Amino acid sequence: MGLDVPIVNAPMGGAAGGALAAAVSRAGALGMIGMGSSATAAQLRNELTHVSGLERPYGIGLVHWVMSAQPDLFEAALAARPALLAVSFGGEWSWVERAHDAGVPVAAQVADATAGRRAADAGVDVLVARGAEGGGHGEPRLGTLPLLAEVLDEVSIPVLAAGGIGSGRGLAAALAAGASGVWLGTAFAACTEAATPAGVRDLLLAAPADATVTTRLFDVAQEYPWPTTIPERVLRNEFVDRFEGHERAIDDETKAALAAAVVAQDFRVAPVNAGQGVGMVRAVCSAAQVVERLHTDGERLLRRWGQPDQ
Structure with a gap:
């Protein structure tokens, strides 16, 4: 996809809008626009205005059951021709062929090796091994590293590690274990470009x-x-x-x-999604600063460990 950095921002509903996706992509990573539980096609089209004219690749993330209830949401996503369309939390795969027919590569989150094999067999291009440490919705079956190892042993397509990763050390560990990149949510949630209150x-x-x-x-x-x-x-x-x-x-x-x-916005009562990497979020930064810090620290550690730079 022409990325400079093996980082993807998780398409967090309510936080990862078009502004964050554009900033992450401009920083050399892959920005994702997130459409969560209450998403509509109109909301997606509004967020897409932030990436209009963007010369870097970006992606879109949908929830399967939301997309199934609103077919126009899926159509709006395909019409945007993203570099990656992630559809998660479903066991029905007819959408994969439709996306491929439109020339759009696809990704899906998985929580165990069996789900990874099923998704790969269905034609999914990229898997997201989402461990129990991750914020927001997910199947909390395995920790990120055990899950990543099992999925990598099961499939031959690229796999992104997700869940609890919020530092260059976490990035380096995932890459050293064989991941093609990392999928980060909480690390970007406090960024200036995020739609986070x-x-x-x-x-x-x-x-x-x-x-x-x-x-x-x-x-x-x-x-x-x-x-x-x-x-x-x-x-x-x-x-x-x-x-x-x-x-x-x-x-x-x-x-x-x-x-x-x-x-x-009374968060004594209202929910705040966050993964176990939240303890590493200590300052409000731009998305570019987060990408640069993680990439620089990760490369330094990989060199120390004798691994090739990514």
């Missing part, structure tokens, strides 16, 4: 690595039809403390209170 940035900067929890509480309360096998990793807050283990206590009044908190 100021309150979320403050929480990310203050959070230690052990401040996250994997839960379905917010999906239940917001009535998002995520499968029970795909919870999300978020920063622990008052809502989690109150309802963890008590999902049946989430009534209509609670749902309304959560909806109001989301609108008011």
Whole structure:
């Protein structure tokens, strides 16, 4: 894809908009526009204005069940002709051929080696081995490094490592293990170009690595039809403390209170997605600064370890 740096920003719904994707791509990595649980074709077309005229490759990320419910969202993504289209969290693969017919390479997240083989057999071009440490939604089956090793042994297509990677050391470790690159979410969430609210940035900067929890509480309360096998990793807050283990206590009044908190950006109640790499997010930087820091530190460590530069 003509990348200078083996880094892809995860297409985080609500954070990874067109502005972040453009900044990451201009820095020599691959920027991804994220369309999350509440995505629409109109929202995607609005974010695409940020990459209009961009001379670097960029990608788009969709959630399979959202795309299936809104076929025009998939059509809008194909019409944009991204360098990579990632569609995750589904077991149906007819979209792969349609994307290829449009000349668009595709990626999918996997949580174990069996899923990796199925995706590769379906024609997926790039796999994202998303470990349990990752923020947002995912299947928390294996840690990133064990998962990466299993998937690499199972397939011959490029594999990106995801989950808990937020430093040059993590980048170097993934590359040394055989990954073609890394897929980073939390590391970019506090960037100046991200669509992250100021309150979320403050929480990310203050959070230690052990401040996250994997839960379905917010999906239940917001009535998002995520499968029970795909919870999300978020920063622990008052809502989690109150309802963890008590999902049946989430009534209509609670749902309304959560909806109001989301609108008011009250993150004592509203969710904040973050992976276990959050402890490495310590300053608000530009996307270019994050890419440069990780790449420079990663190359230095690879040289120390006797690995070729990437």
